Amino acid sequence: MQALVIVAHGSHLNPDSSTPTYDHADAIRATGAFDEVREAFWKEEPSFREALRTVEAEEVYVVPLFISEGYFTEQVIPREMRLEEWDVADWGSEDGVSASSATYEAADVEKTIHYCGPVGTHEVMSDVIVRRAESVTGDPEVGAGFGLAIVGHGTERNENSAKAIHYHTERIREMGRFDQVEAVFMDEEPEVDDVTEFFDSEDIVVVPLFVADGFHTQEDIPEDMGLTDDFREGYPVPGEVDGHRIWYAGAVGTESLMADVVLERAAEAGADIGDARTRIEERSAPSVAGE
Amino acid sequence: MNDAQVEALVEAAEEGVEIDGLRIAQERSGYRFETPERTHEGLSGSELRTAAEESPWFVSNWHYWTHVVGGPESARHEYLRWVEGADDHAVPERYEALSTGLTREWGQLSITATLADDGVRRYDLRHVADGDRAEEDLETHVDPLDARRIATYDDDGRYRPLSTAPTLRTGWVYPDLDGRALVETVEFLYPATVENWNRERRGELDITHFRETAERQTGIYSIVEGLSVEELEAAAEACCVDSQCLKRRMWDEDEETPLDVPRGEEAFPCREPCSLLVTAARKFVTLGREETRSYEFELTPTEKEQIEGIIDAVADGRVGEIREADLNDGANRYRARYLRALRGGEHGLSNTPTYPEDHD
Numbered sequence: 001m002q003a004l005v006i007v008a009h010g011s012h013l014n015p016d017s018s019t020p021t022y023d024h025a026d027a028i029r030a031t032g033a034f035d036e037v038r039e040a041f042w043k044e045e046p047s048f049r050e051a052l053r054t055v056e057a058e059e060v061y062v063v064p065l066f067i068s069e070g071y072f073t074e075q076v077i078p079r080e081m082r083l084e085e086w087d088v089a090d091w092g093s094e095d096g097v098s099a100s101s102a103t104y105e106a107a108d109v110e111k112t113i114h115y116c117g118p119v120g121t122h123e124v125m126s127d128v129i130v131r132r133a134e135s136v137t138g139d140p141e142v143g144a145g146f147g148l149a150i151v152g153h154g155t156e157r158n159e160n161s162a163k164a165i166h167y168h169t170e171r172i173r174e175m176g177r178f179d180q181v182e183a184v185f186m187d188e189e190p191e192v193d194d195v196t197e198f199f200d201s202e203d204i205v206v207v208p209l210f211v212a213d214g215f216h217t218q219e220d221i222p223e224d225m226g227l228t229d230d231f232r233e234g235y236p237v238p239g240e241v242d243g244h245r246i247w248y249a250g251a252v253g254t255e256s257l258m259a260d261v262v263l264e265r266a267a268e269a270g271a272d273i274g275d276a277r278t279r280i281e282e283r284s285a286p287s288v289a290g291e
Numbered sequence: 292m293n294d295a296q297v298e299a300l301v302e303a304a305e306e307g308v309e310i311d312g313l314r315i316a317q318e319r320s321g322y323r324f325e326t327p328e329r330t331h332e333g334l335s336g337s338e339l340r341t342a343a344e345e346s347p348w349f350v351s352n353w354h355y356w357t358h359v360v361g362g363p364e365s366a367r368h369e370y371l372r373w374v375e376g377a378d379d380h381a382v383p384e385r386y387e388a389l390s391t392g393l394t395r396e397w398g399q400l401s402i403t404a405t406l407a408d409d410g411v412r413r414y415d416l417r418h419v420a421d422g423d424r425a426e427e428d429l430e431t432h433v434d435p436l437d438a439r440r441i442a443t444y445d446d447d448g449r450y451r452p453l454s455t456a457p458t459l460r461t462g463w464v465y466p467d468l469d470g471r472a473l474v475e476t477v478e479f480l481y482p483a484t485v486e487n488w489n490r491e492r493r494g495e496l497d498i499t500h501f502r503e504t505a506e507r508q509t510g511i512y513s514i515v516e517g518l519s520v521e522e523l524e525a526a527a528e529a530c531c532v533d534s535q536c537l538k539r540r541m542w543d544e545d546e547e548t549p550l551d552v553p554r555g556e557e558a559f560p561c562r563e564p565c566s567l568l569v570t571a572a573r574k575f576v577t578l579g580r581e582e583t584r585s586y587e588f589e590l591t592p593t594e595k596e597q598i599e600g601i602i603d604a605v606a607d608g609r610v611g612e613i614r615e616a617d618l619n620d621g622a623n624r625y626r627a628r629y630l631r632a633l634r635g636g637e638h639g640l641s642n643t644p645t646y647p648e649d650h651d
Binding site for chain 2: 108
């Protein structure tokens with residue numbers, strides 16, 4: 001028996017915070033690749049502390065639905081899950097974006113725990129960002145004539161947070177698909193407030209590298225960019241700012257292809273997932289805006 | 292009971308069978324078949340089959356627990372046995388009760404086990420407050436995954452960050468779950484309660500007391516270590532009693548220092564301060580850093596009691612129940628507004644500044 005445990009932040013205040021976690025878990029459940037799939041949260045239940053005991057399988061793949069390697073993935077999750085032998089060096093990520101997986105015993109259960117790197121620094125995440133751009137524009141070929149801005153939180157608590165943004169910015173730039181690809185941040189330069197200054201193209205797709213929609217992605221960023229004066233009134237897609245058309249995508253973590261990254265993380269850690277990735281890819285084929 | 296169950300039992304007899312009063316053993320003279328009502332010895336294979344057919348409830352009971360439920364050591368297995376009181380009631384008595392439905396409560400959940408064909412159990416799961424309501428008056432669910440959304444909001448549409456708060460919404464029913472789906476659904480409504488309950492009854496509950504939890508915290512929560520035992524008691528009184536959370540609190544300040552706060556009455560234990568308590572504790576520590584001061588207010592005795600009544604109304608979650616025109620209730624909105632208009636001032640209550648030194 002093998003189980004997948006998807007761990008995410010969750011919220012005491014915002015009921016939508018856990019929605020992407022549930023959605024991706026359900027997509028993976030539907031593939032039947034795992035005997036059990038369970039969600040666990042820092043702020044909701046089951047807690048990281050008690051998640052492992054809620055599955056019966058002996059082999060457990062733990063995939064953090066977090067954007068970067070840092071405080072949560074390197075300290076909080078292993079500590080709370082009682083992976084006592086945890087050593088961040090076991091992930092072999094010296095550059096902060098190359099975490100793989102490592103295998104441990106947990107102190108409170110008799111199971112083998114495969115602790116995977118966060119979804120946010122996996123290379124497939126670049127494809128999810130591109131897919132998000134396709135979804136928001138309704139154009140599966142979007143690229144030519146478009147700029148792409150990837151928005152990160154910034155360095156406030158964790159320097160690796162910016163590394164994940166730069167990593168995907170560079171990878172998507174190398175695809176040569178968009179006219180221009182730039183990283184912007186909420187609390188450091190270059191700031192998302194000035195996003196239109198960084199692009200020559202009239203159309204700019206803006207994708208925040210966040211797991212869930214919340215006040216950062218639904219309130220701060222739309223207001224900071226000048227898409228709306230008051231988030232409560234919503235924002236247009238696309239919206240006109242300084243002579244540019246801004247296609248604001250909302251949190252990348254809500255894109256259904258994210259489930260593919262979760263599966264990939266588990267598969268790389270040794271999970272037998274059969275053809276589940278193909279099934280996720282079929283299920284999450286690009287949707288067209290307005291349909 | 293059906294033929295396949297009898298065949299499976301005869302096959303299992305070689306290894307020996309023992310469950311809920313049914314015992315089958317292979318002896319030198321043949322099979323020994325025993326129930327509380329009758330014992331047969333020296334049976335051939337076909338005689339064993341006949342004996343089994345004469346005790347159909349025992350056969351289907353054996354089959355249900357070993358073949359349908361399985362996982363004999365699992366929390367799921369133990370929980371399903373608890374639901375029908377399998378360790379306390381003999382098979383005939385239980386089957387009689389199951390034929391009309393055997394109901395157990397788990398927090399705000401009401402679980403009714405019944406018998407379907409061939410002794411297979413089916414379970415009806417609903418809110419205790421909906422115990423007597425007809426199925427067609429309730430929103431019907433089949434998929435355990437729906438339970439996450441049932442648990443998200445209370446009856447007033449407010450977000451429930453704590454799944455075991457006694458605010459589970461009403462008006463829904465899972466009328467026909469199998470055992471595995473029942474446990475899954477319960478675990479979505481009240482995560483980890485089944486597993487922790489099972490650990491406790493086996494004497495293996497791993498309790499983490501407050502000091503240990505506090506010491507482990509990092510980042511913005513590292514300050515919760517600073518909570519005094521008096522403050523911790525107030526915090527548990529505020530957040531952990533049955534009116535706020537149904538889990539039975541098993542942790543204390545530390546192993547030697549029990550908190551003088553009721554633990555709660557429910558079957559399922561709380562083995563460690565939860566994230567909500569830790570978050571609250573962080574706030575309480577910062578509140579505790581302030582020194583008390585003396586203030587002087589001019590209030591009538593009734594106004595003093597009114598303010599205390601307003602605190603009670605908020606603390607007891609009674610504000611929404613106070614009738615619009617009930618002017619006899621001090622926490623009534625008109626009464627509170629009148630107090631503010633009469634006694635409030637630029638500097639707040641009784642126009643007494645919070646920081647008088649700023650106004651000298």
